[in-house]
Amino acid sequence: MHKRKTKFIPEWTKEYGFISKSREDDCYAYCTLCRCDVDVSSKGKGSINRYASTDKHRSNNRNAGTSSNVPFFHEATSPQDDKISAAGLCKVYHAVKHHQSYQCRLWNKS
Known part of the structure; x- marks a missing residue:
């Protein structure tokens, strides 16, 4: 006889x-x-409790609390910031349009 499997409950x-x-x-x-x-599937909520008590999870939980989120974007505060952004975007656009690669070639052609 097959046992019933527990499914994920959104609560x-x-x-x-x-x-x-x-x-x-x-x-x-x-x-x-x-x-x-x-x-x-076999223990339901008990599986989550057991997993939460593992060393791996506790370590990741501790590290998540200490990590800081550094904002990737910042607000442009001066006209010079706009010019810097425009120059960077132009460089990327040019590289994409002309299929240029950023791969560094260090070997000699001999």
Whole structure:
């Protein structure tokens, strides 16, 4: 006789902030901190609790709390910032249009 498999329940995302629905299957949950799938088919919520107590997950949880998010974009505050941005965009556009590569060639042609 086959046992029933537990499927992912969306309410778990509210209780566990690090869990989301997996793309793998309905019987898996996805840990956003560790970037891996957790099988919930046999133990359900107990599998998530057990996974949360592993050393790998606790280490990633600690590291996530200490990492700082450095903003990639900043607001242009002067006309010179606009000119710098325009120059960079022109260089990229030219390289793409003329199919130029950024690959560095260090070997000698002999």
